[in-house]
Amino acid sequence: MSDLPMRAQLAVALGRTASKMSRLAGRGDGSVIGGKIGLKLDPDLLTRLAANRKLVLVSATNGKTTTTRLIASAMSGLGEVATNAFGANMPTGHVSALAAAPAAKYGVLECDEKYVPMVLRETGANVVLLMNLSRDQMDRAGEIWQLAGKWRKALDGADTHVVANCDDPLVTWGAQTAKSVTWVSAGQHWREDSWCCPECGGPLDREGTNWACRQCSFARPRPEWILHGNRVTTPDGRVLDLQLNLPGRANRSNGVMALAVVAQFGVPPEVAMPLLGKVASVAGRYTTVQYQGRDIRLLLAKNPAGWLEAFDVLDPAPGPVALSINAQGPDGRDTSWLWDVDYRILKGRPVWATGERRIDLAARLEAAEVDFRVVDDIEQAVLSVPPGKLDVIANYTAFQDIRTRYGRAL
Amino acid sequence: MPSDRIKIVWIYPDLLSTYGDQGNCIVLERRAALRGISTRTLHVRSDEAVPVDGDIYLLGGGEDRPQILAAQRLRADGGLARAVEFGSAVFAVCAGYQLLGTEFGGEEGQPVQGLGLLNIRSGRGEKRAVGEIVGDVDPALGIPRITGFENHQGITHLGPGVRPLAKTVIGLGNGNGFEGCYQGHIVGTYMHGPALVRNPALADLLLSWAVKGPLQPINDSWAGKLREERLRAVLPA
Numbered sequence: 116m117s118d119l120p121m122r123a124q125l126a127v128a129l130g131r132t133a134s135k136m137s138r139l140a141g142r143g144d145g146s147v148i149g150g151k152i153g154l155k156l157d158p159d160l161l162t163r164l165a166a167n168r169k170l171v172l173v174s175a176t177n178g179k180t181t182t183t184r185l186i187a188s189a190m191s192g193l194g195e196v197a198t199n200a201f202g203a204n205m206p207t208g209h210v211s212a213l214a215a216a217p218a219a220k221y222g223v224l225e226c227d228e229k230y231v232p233m234v235l236r237e238t239g240a241n242v243v244l245l246m247n248l249s250r251d252q253m254d255r256a257g258e259i260w261q262l263a264g265k266w267r268k269a270l271d272g273a274d275t276h277v278v279a280n281c282d283d284p285l286v287t288w289g290a291q292t293a294k295s296v297t298w299v300s301a302g303q304h305w306r307e308d309s310w311c312c313p314e315c316g317g318p319l320d321r322e323g324t325n326w327a328c329r330q331c332s333f334a335r336p337r338p339e340w341i342l343h344g345n346r347v348t349t350p351d352g353r354v355l356d357l358q359l360n361l362p363g364r365a366n367r368s369n370g371v372m373a374l375a376v377v378a379q380f381g382v383p384p385e386v387a388m389p390l391l392g393k394v395a396s397v398a399g400r401y402t403t404v405q406y407q408g409r410d411i412r413l414l415l416a417k418n419p420a421g422w423l424e425a426f427d428v429l430d431p432a433p434g435p436v437a438l439s440i441n442a443q444g445p446d447g448r449d450t451s452w453l454w455d456v457d458y459r460i461l462k463g464r465p466v467w468a469t470g471e472r473r474i475d476l477a478a479r480l481e482a483a484e485v486d487f488r489v490v491d492d493i494e495q496a497v498l499s500v501p502p503g504k505l506d507v508i509a510n511y512t513a514f515q516d517i518r519t520r521y522g523r524a525l
Numbered sequence: 526m527p528s529d530r531i532k533i534v535w536i537y538p539d540l541l542s543t544y545g546d547q548g549n550c551i552v553l554e555r556r557a558a559l560r561g562i563s564t565r566t567l568h569v570r571s572d573e574a575v576p577v578d579g580d581i582y583l584l585g586g587g588e589d590r591p592q593i594l595a596a597q598r599l600r601a602d603g604g605l606a607r608a609v610e611f612g613s614a615v616f617a618v619c620a621g622y623q624l625l626g627t628e629f630g631g632e633e634g635q636p637v638q639g640l641g642l643l644n645i646r647s648g649r650g651e652k653r654a655v656g657e658i659v660g661d662v663d664p665a666l667g668i669p670r671i672t673g674f675e676n677h678q679g680i681t682h683l684g685p686g687v688r689p690l691a692k693t694v695i696g697l698g699n700g701n702g703f704e705g706c707y708q709g710h711i712v713g714t715y716m717h718g719p720a721l722v723r724n725p726a727l728a729d730l731l732l733s734w735a736v737k738g739p740l741q742p743i744n745d746s747w748a749g750k751l752r753e754e755r756l757r758a759v760l761p762a
Contacts (some may be wrong), residue, residue, distance in 0.1 A: 250543060250544060258543070258588040258589075259588075260588045260590055260591070261588060261589075307538075307542070310538075310539035310570065311539050311540060311571065311591065311594070316540075316590065316591070316594040317572075318539070318570065318571065318572040329572070448655075448656070448674075449544070449674045449676065449717075449718070450674075451544045451545030451548070451674060451717065451718030451719055452544055452545055452718075453545065453548075454545035454546075454547050454548030454551065454718065454719040454722070455544070455545050455547060474747065474750055474751045474754045475751055477747040477750070477751075478722060478746075478747040478748045478750070478751045479548075481746060481747045481748075482548075482551050482552065482555050482722075482748075
């Protein structure tokens, strides 16, 4: 830090003050505003702050925040790790995270999919983790085939090591140009965005996790790390049990990718495993809160692939479920994606529908022939279920609303 | 006509299904079923032949490259063109709408040959149209105002023989004050994704073409409420 130029030091200091004021004003954790001010004063601040550190970028459509946390935990034995733990995953958030930990030799940065090329260029990150790509908030996020193409271009010739999920054809295509890649078989459950070859457009033949283009030579690379059930096969052929404290197959997938990343820094899976197990909730996700005799568990699902994974961790039927949908900026203002989610899986459970776009949700649930009740807010749903467990699945701002209502601490 | 059977063909869900396009299938199936009309839906992937005996064909949205691939394969296949000659109904959204025309814009804005089933030509506009869209439908179709969400950068010019589907009240649509088009039993629109959800009357128009007669009225239920809520939310009071 002290070797930063004067202007950069000032930028960092002012950014920190702004973050602190934002926090005091109750406007969130302040990492965006702090980074914004810092970058305005010194446009090269990210590059300066990244210098002489070993950095990991974590990107995907789903699982970025959780996996960032898992990796940061698994690397904690190496020394201090700078990380944007609050999901502020654009350069402003990266600046704040690095500025907040000036002495940290390591950094794990969650990175928005669109920003991977730019952040890689500016930070020269040592490792880039690419996990999955699927349709997500099309009104603002753009198109994923194009996105994978940009990753491809950015990695071509870059001096970085990539860890990538080879069960996802689009991710594989996006990662393939890197000079060195560790392929991980981490699973892919949402397949509606990968029936065609990203290279030539031909049909992909799929069998189990394996896939290959019928028309060209593009095919699934051989993985070094393999996830099967709750077990991991390591590159040297050992089979280990995953010891996670987060539920569901999506987190097992996040877990194996975290192991592959930290191995790049010399952390063996045996050492990493108990550290992964220390993560039990991530920014409120998967947390259970007790309220009026109900155990409310909060699940975040932002897009069709995310919903599929949320359904995977639900308490078994006939456990009650409340769904809450908003369509503000961070959620995407378009609710069309509801029609890509197969809600029929909720048949046989009591279901409550709420959130600002509860009528969109009601129309969708009715067409899926699910029994549901529409309620004005989450409180009505909570109080309508008998004391006991309630799973709540919400999209981004709906999730934040519920977190705020039942205590930011969760 | 309870014994009627409608064959719905969803064209290329592997290329043209970006965001909720499946909703249009579900809505057609449901509104037919509520009237005791059975349906059969075929999902035809881009490596399969398009059957010529469908009653309603659906085409969804897609990115630039998949759109070009879909146009190439549909032209080579020829099934959709023959079905249109037989008078089948077609409902095409966004990328699917553009590729039914004579020409549309590719990744770099280059002109790409379409299927020529609609006498329209599309290109790339200056800015992306993202947001709610509302339009007053051509009175000849006898259906109320349409509501949807658009997300595209297309500009579409209608040639002779094609009529605009609606006059835009909110949103950009084709880019010249009108939204979508129709020609015979083909309807194209920039209302992306599950456009038929919020517009039950448009779904019924397609179904009535398929059964060649009027349909009994049904309760629009939550879809009807959604339609009212959306119109209220986006139209000036």
